[in-house]
Amino acid sequence: MHQRIQIRPPRIWTLSLLLGLGLLIFALAVFASPAQAAHTTTPPQQTDKPGNDFCLACHQEEGKTLTLGSEELSVSINPTQFGESVHSAEGIACVDCHTDISDYPHPTVKEKSIRAFSLAYVDSCKQCHEDQYTKVQDSVHQVALDAGKENAPICSDCHNPHTQPRLIGQESGLLTISARRHVAATCATCHADTYEQYKNSVHGAALADGNTDVPTCTDCHGVHNISDPTTASFRNNTPALCADCHDNAEIMDKYGISTEVTETYVADFHGTTVTLFEQQFPGQETNKAVCSDCHGVHDIAKVDNPETGVALRENLLIKCQRCHPDATANFSDAWMSHYVPSPQHNPLVYYVNLFYKFFIPAVLGGMVLFILTDIYRRIVNRMKGVKH
């Protein structure tokens, strides 16, 4: 009946393999750390390349344009603005990106539109930012671009190379608060409606106040490998995404927010289902609610917000009715509001659990005790040779 599990000592080659693997992961982690914005290797140096002053001599003149087909592209560069950019600070030369230009007159531009001209420059970013470039290849933006939507954003749409400020604090290695705001403003260029919602949400409002604990767009959507947020797998992963911060007592304690939200969610019917889907069929849709179905996506409000806060049962009921159209007033109380049952919160559930906590061992204990006396009597009788 009993299965014996044998534990063999790990062999030396297994250990070496594990050690090697560990080192490899460590090396990759260091290499891929987000603090490292650009590749450390400098672009190929041209001995006779012209300096930025040489280029700016002409290009600082305002109103300079380049005709591309029927469009006029401004080719004026404001030396002050460029001087404040991270590329200037890092000593990147104009010709490091504009690799086809080394002298005047410049070679003829073949592209017939501004967009085509921008698109032709994408690969120049790759020279220094290969990590980011690679990540973008898996992004929803690249998918749109590959599908022929040429307005889907490329590097320079989010990061104007001539004015791009430094985003990562040199000491902290993290996004600075201004960078976090800059991210939201950048996404807002195309996602204006979404930004409007976010701006007034509990997260967006705090970001505007200079709070670095709240998520900006990239914290949930990723930076360069932004995935499609409308897929089943993204939805199934939502609880884990929110849990990243909401399970972290270091952040939540500051605001008196419970860190039991994930645990209580998973203990509930919805959470159990979604967790299992996430583990077993991450790509398959489930109709069970995730965090955002009740709390909102970009318009997440404080739970005690009188208008939309879900701590108010009438507000919560509206959320319930999205999936349970026939639900009536009492229905929303079936959700325990992320409370672990206690005499104060959901006492009925608490006392039912308490009852079984004692009832189960009492009944089973009684049975076991009786059976033990029965076994004892049988053994004694057998030894005495008496029939039971």
Next chain:
Amino acid sequence: MNKVNQTYLRFPLARRIEHWIMMLSFTTLGLTGIPQKFATSAISISVIQVLGGIEVLRTIHHIAAIIMMLGTVWHMLVMGYGVFVNRDQMSMLPSLQDAKDGIQALLYNVGFAKTYPQMGRYTFEEKMEYWAFVWGSVVMILTGFLMWNPITATKFLPGEFIPAAKAAHGGEAVLAVLAIIIWHMYGVHIKRLNKAMFNGMQNEQEMLHEHPLELADIKAGISDRRPDAATLRKRQMIYYPIAAVLTVAMLAGIYGFINTEETALKTVPPISESVDATAVP
């Protein structure tokens, strides 16, 4: 010696089939239910995976629940027939004697009583298990209804009854499964392999050991008295229409259990959002 080989029919085939249906549906309910209660444990996750995921598991659980409810309806009809038409002794009803028997058995086991109690058709152990099963079924059916039909339930009851029902359903399930494993396994499989639910029979020895009073009744010819043909016919004519009405009512109850409400939409309304890609500078 031919007395020892004498056998007695304890459970006719119909009762055995009934038992097997309840046993199989109970086992299915346990196998698909316990992993739902402990859904984050590794064993549960494997079971759920093997059975095709949580939604399939729930469907199996629901089907098994329907089978068990049908079994319960059948049992009540059979009991009704026995009590009303045959006027059988209600040998499963608990009595003070059962408590006395239980205490005496315990005292005998620990050496404070000289003899083991003499019992009839159903021993106190069997009655305890039967009534525990009845109690468990009532709890499971009521709490199961609340979880299956939360919208209907909360029209009449506070919302908190739903998670409370879930807690009770889970607690009762653990109790029921463990009680079967401990009490039933020991009582009819380990202590002595009781074949009454396999071939329906008990031999003289077994009867003498466990049901001496019933055996005495059988031998005295007072155990299984059937009414005469005319009385039987008369009672059947009364019972059948009543049973038919009850059957329809109970089946309607089960139908309602399954079809009262459409709890949730099959798909969550998608999130729509607008993108203005022409805004690229």
